[in-house]
Every structure is written in C-alpha cells, then in structure tokens.
Amino acid sequence: MSSALAMDQLTGMRVFATIVDKGGFAPAAAALGMSKTMVSKHLAAIEDRLGVRLLNRTTRKIGLTEIGAEYLRRCQEIIQLVDEADGRLLESHDRPRGLLRVNAPVTFSERHLAPSIAEYRRRHPEVQVDLVVNDRVIDLIEEGFDMAVRIGRLKDSTLVARRLAPAHxxxxxxxxxxxxxxxxxxxxxxxxxxxxxxxxxxxxxxxxxxxxxxxxxxxxxxxxxxxxxxxxxxxxxxxxxxxxxxxxxxxxxxxxxxxxxxxxxxxxxDRAIYAVFPANRHLSPKVRSFVDFLVERFGGRPYWEP
The missing domain is CATH 3.40.190.10 (Periplasmic binding protein-like II)
Structure with a gap:
C-alpha cells in the first residue's frame, strides 16, 4: 500500500468518525474545515472501496448500519493509535532526551565543561552525556559525536559553529x-x-x-x-x-x-571557544539545549577572567 493511499484511508476514517460524532455532514464539514461536498466524497470513497453502506441517510438524520457500527469502532481504535504515536513522537522531539556524545579539549573539559554537566542534567535529566576528551581534532560524523567544543581559529568546514565565549x-x-x-x-x-x-x-x-x-x-x-x-x-x-x-x-x-x-x-x-556540530536542518533538542546552556554559562564576560 502506498503512503498516499494510506493517508487517504486515514483521512476517510477521520471524516466518517466525525460525521457520526457531529450527527451530520454539515457539522462534520465545519469541524474538519472541509466543504460538505468533500465530506460526502470521502464517505462515498470508503463505501465504494468496501462495497458496503456505513450510514443510513434521511433528510432529517443519519444512522449507523450494523456493519457501519463495527467499522466505526475499528476506525476509532486506529485513529487513537495514530494520534498517540504522533503525540509521543512530537513530545520526544520537543524535549531533550537520549545519549549526547560530546568531544572537547582536555583542560577546558576538566576545569569548566565537566563541572557544568551536573547543572545541565538537573535541567534535562533525560539526557545522558558521554564526554570524550582529547586535544586532537576529530571527525565528528566518522567517530559518532553529536557535537564538539573547539578552541582557536576555526578552519573552513561543513560543520556549523556557534561562538560560546572569548578565549583571551x-x-x-x-x-x-x-x-x-x-x-x-x-x-x-x-x-x-x-x-x-x-x-x-x-x-x-x-x-x-x-x-x-x-x-x-x-x-x-x-x-x-x-x-x-x-x-x-x-x-x-x-x-x-x-x-x-x-x-x-x-x-x-x-x-x-x-x-x-x-x-x-x-x-x-586571542582565540574563541566554539560549539561545532554537523549541519542539519533539524537540530536535535539535546544538542540545541546543550549549546544554549553553554552560551548562557560561558558567554559575555566569562567567570574565569581575572
């Protein structure tokens, strides 16, 4: 089954359930933001595909057929499952969670980054931080890191860089x-x-x-x-x-x-301290939240300045 056909069928199920819930085509159309004609077409498409009548219509009211009542129950179960799946996915994308792999220089990590992680995790307890420290420049994608902290004058690359603080x-x-x-x-x-x-x-x-x-x-x-x-x-x-x-x-x-x-x-x-991460239109909440946290903690005039 193609994804387009599956979407059409799901839309038809929503239209059918809304007709029953609202008690008619006109109120269903208003609730769904569709024309009454489009609502009728969706219902007709379902009945044609299944080869059954789902609703008995009169000029004054509609009523479920026996098979229509069974089909409504199944539609409601499917719609609920889809809505729950969508909701959980959106919820997981809206809040930071999961494993965050960070690469950073040794001394900066020991003196400033490591002590900051506890505060970050108090704010975002569903994030687990894997901090790997060394002073060599690594390939983030090849070595599986979400981001890195780098200090100096950055060379041109495909990575996105956000300035965290000056490095006087x-x-x-x-x-x-x-x-x-x-x-x-x-x-x-x-x-x-x-x-x-x-x-x-x-x-x-x-x-x-x-x-x-x-x-x-x-x-x-x-x-x-x-x-x-x-x-x-x-x-x-x-x-x-x-x-x-x-x-x-x-x-x-x-x-x-x-x-x-x-x-x-x-x-x-002077140099500067940067957060760098692979270019991605959909930056994950765990990376975005950690970078924002570091800007908040180290930005402006850093606390370590004498």
Missing amino acids: MALVASPAYLAARGRPERPEDLAQHDCLIYAYSSERDEWRFADADGPRTVRVKGPVSSNNGMILMQAAIDGQGIVVLPTFIVGDALRDGRLVEILADYRPQ
Missing part, C-alpha cells in the same frame, strides 16, 4: 622567574628568555603579538614543551619560564598571584 590569551610568568631573569619590556626580549611551548600549537615556536603598531612575530625556545596546558601552567608557577595560555587556564593563578601577566600592552592573538 595571556603571557604569564611567576614572580620568582621574573625576579631571577628580569621582566621583558617588549616581545623581542622573549628571545632571551626561557619560553614554555604548547606542543599542539601550529605556532609553537613563533609567538604572535599585536599592538598599536600592528602584528609582530617572535621566535622563542625553552626547556619545557607539552601538549597539556595544565602542565605548562605548573611549569610556569614553578619558575621554569614564560608561557602563553588562555585565561580559562591561568585565571585563578593570576588572581592569587602565583602568576603575573607581562607585556600587557602587546596582547597575544
């Missing part, structure tokens, strides 16, 4: 390191200092700054490199050198004085 970068060192080695006065001075290198950066040994005179690039080197921002922050706190890190990592250390910002007039190039 800060050049920092410990007071002990600066007391021993001196405070750099301009970016070029960094060539004479120990610099701590983030291994996954495309600019790992070339740090870029900007001031009123425009951008500038400085080549740096140092005793420690790592693919983990927390390790680099701890190395800086321990006096091992100078490091460029986002404030969502070093904000607390700046507030309590374990680190101090240097060259504040020469800002490292």
Whole structure:
C-alpha cells in the first residue's frame, strides 16, 4: 500500500468518525474545515472501496448500519493509535532526551565543561552525556559525536559553529622567574628568555603579538614543551619560564598571584571557544539545549577572567 493511499484511508476514517460524532455532514464539514461536498466524497470513497453502506441517510438524520457500527469502532481504535504515536513522537522531539556524545579539549573539559554537566542534567535529566576528551581534532560524523567544543581559529568546514565565549590569551610568568631573569619590556626580549611551548600549537615556536603598531612575530625556545596546558601552567608557577595560555587556564593563578601577566600592552592573538556540530536542518533538542546552556554559562564576560 502506498503512503498516499494510506493517508487517504486515514483521512476517510477521520471524516466518517466525525460525521457520526457531529450527527451530520454539515457539522462534520465545519469541524474538519472541509466543504460538505468533500465530506460526502470521502464517505462515498470508503463505501465504494468496501462495497458496503456505513450510514443510513434521511433528510432529517443519519444512522449507523450494523456493519457501519463495527467499522466505526475499528476506525476509532486506529485513529487513537495514530494520534498517540504522533503525540509521543512530537513530545520526544520537543524535549531533550537520549545519549549526547560530546568531544572537547582536555583542560577546558576538566576545569569548566565537566563541572557544568551536573547543572545541565538537573535541567534535562533525560539526557545522558558521554564526554570524550582529547586535544586532537576529530571527525565528528566518522567517530559518532553529536557535537564538539573547539578552541582557536576555526578552519573552513561543513560543520556549523556557534561562538560560546572569548578565549583571551595571556603571557604569564611567576614572580620568582621574573625576579631571577628580569621582566621583558617588549616581545623581542622573549628571545632571551626561557619560553614554555604548547606542543599542539601550529605556532609553537613563533609567538604572535599585536599592538598599536600592528602584528609582530617572535621566535622563542625553552626547556619545557607539552601538549597539556595544565602542565605548562605548573611549569610556569614553578619558575621554569614564560608561557602563553588562555585565561580559562591561568585565571585563578593570576588572581592569587602565583602568576603575573607581562607585556600587557602587546596582547597575544586571542582565540574563541566554539560549539561545532554537523549541519542539519533539524537540530536535535539535546544538542540545541546543550549549546544554549553553554552560551548562557560561558558567554559575555566569562567567570574565569581575572
């Protein structure tokens, strides 16, 4: 049976049940938003297809035939089942539920994303969150993720990106390191200092700054490199050198004085934090609700800013 034929039959069942419920063709037509002629055609189509008479008509009233009464009962059962199925499907699509698979960077997840999940699930208890953390860029579709959190300057892709928050970068060192080695006065001075290198950066040994005179690039080197921002922050706190890190990592250390910002007039190039997800006209409620939640939690001036 074609889907069009099935829809016609279901419509005919609704028309027949409405005629009986409303007690006539005219009130049924008004209730269904159809013409009286169209209501008559739907009923005639059912009777022709089945080869039976469902209603006895007079000029003053209508009445069910015996087979019409049986057919009405079956129609009402089918209509109820269809309406319940539609209602449950729409309800499931209207509220967040199911497994939400998220990929995100390690340090941002540990410090900010993981503590946020409890609040999100208090709002949406029917969502189960599978948070997988790593610092490599993965293929969301190939690896089965609903969305990812990414930090930096995004490359062109088929993914949809929504900006969650700024990722301000800060050049920092410990007071002990600066007391021993001196405070750099301009970016070029960094060539004479120990610099701590983030291994996954495309600019790992070339740090870029900007001031009123425009951008500038400085080549740096140092005793420690790592693919983990927390390790680099701890190395800086321990006096091992100078490091460029986002404030969502070093904000607390700046507030309590374990680190101090240097060259504040020469800002490292800032980045941003994004939620990315596959392009889809019908974005699922679980993804939409989680992205909206992250914008609410991290947007504007993020709480981690010193």
